[in-house]
Amino acid sequence: MPSEYRQAPVPTALSNGVSAAGSTAVPAPLPASLRARLLARASAATLRPLTAVIPASPRGVWLSRRIVAGSLAVLGPVPAGTEVRRVDAGVAGGSRVRGEWVRGPGVASAGGDPDGTVVLYAHGSGYAVCSARTHRGLTARLSALTGLPVFACDYRLAPRHRFPAAADDVRAAHDWLVGQGARRIVLAGDSAGGHLAVDLTLELARAGRPVPAALVLFSPLLDPTLRLAAARERVRRDPMISAARARRLVELYTRGVDAAHPRLALDVAAARAFPPTLVQAGGAEMLVADAERLARSLGVAGARCVLEVWPGQVHVFQALPVLVPEAAAAVRRAADFVRAELASSARSREVS
Template structure:
């Protein structure tokens, strides 16, 4: 039987969020979560199912961020909101070592951009980050963008290009907070990067892992064969999705400090 879930809307630093708690989960360990949707679609509420599944496996609270969306709120509104939510979580009394980041697709790219911004600003780094099918290169220069197009049932290069225009307008798609593949990755916390072999963003994941490793980041890359973009969202139908979520939960748990006393 699935654990009971409580999802409560609220705000962090003026940024709307949905706080997800599952029965038995620790509320003093927090995963700050960023939904997908190409920076122009999606919401924290729409991703509550995947967020709650991750909460069950990680055994902790998830705070899903409703960052502002393009084209009404173009870049850099999303990374501004992501960093603002993290600052507010710190200010609320949650230590950085009890915070992790996670996200799916564009949300995973946003999580990485937030990590790069934290490092550049000297903020305390969170414990870890789990990135599902991350979109981290808005220049769309990965070979899989065309090489995997016939295998990808979810995304097309044309659709992603429309989202880039919505998000950036005439801005530079190689800006390090828009395409954090090109950001400084040194000093980042441990990263888990998961992708399916049947997605055009495969090379975003593999190049991110390679660049992070070259920057001496503790990075784990997991590529699951024969599955599509954000296959973790199909965990109730795909054994591979359930296994990936279990691995992500274990990764997040392992990087929180052990035997933490509850926060007062």
């Protein structure tokens, strides 16, 4: 395993120079490849102008969903040998859990990990655009590399379903997994899914429930007002989308809700019993500011957090292995982190 995943918590200077006990800023193993740099330039010339003209409306969301689904199907294909099983299950209170079990090549279809360990994945894209299906290539690779089955939650999407529908659905998926016999849950997510993952962890901690065994967050959104992202954009433009455009998309979910609501303005620094967390972000994206703030806040809370800022990479580059060679390396490092944390917790249980 990479040595940084076995470090004891120590005060470490993060990439923006702020010291946070418990947080570790790890140098990315690879500089930006030529292909990654070309992707950022091409995105700035094509994708960013396109996102600027697509309206933040139901019709615009419909178009965005089809563009993103088609792009990820080509640029993040599902590995051959992946098994997928759809789930649509009723749960207490009349709500439903929807999503899919994803088992990457070589992951047993019957029961997965014998210790009852699973990954719960919350996809991103502004609470409005993506799905378990669009992220199947990423969840399949994460499954194959961890050796664990992944349950990708299909939470309800904005603008039809507003806050807290998505957060409630991720919580329902977690509780359903526990009811299905999951003993250890690794929580993972990207972008808005990262916000949902942190919210779920805080909610479980406040309720005195067991928190996930570990968190893996790709380009997580921490501030749904996009103020952190806007400040970052004043220093360096995101090649994919502007902070203003991203805020309009997120507001399809949060409109009418006080931005200070505790399930939107997540008080991570006050967290207790927060699990070990890996945060990966691209150096070219505006949400690197959110990733850095999250790592600092977890450090203040005394939680162990490993922050990786990958030079020159775009938002959720891990989902684009066809274009970006660093995508495979980043997901491999995430899987290494998961396996190391699970092994560490298993040893701790044996000692106790």
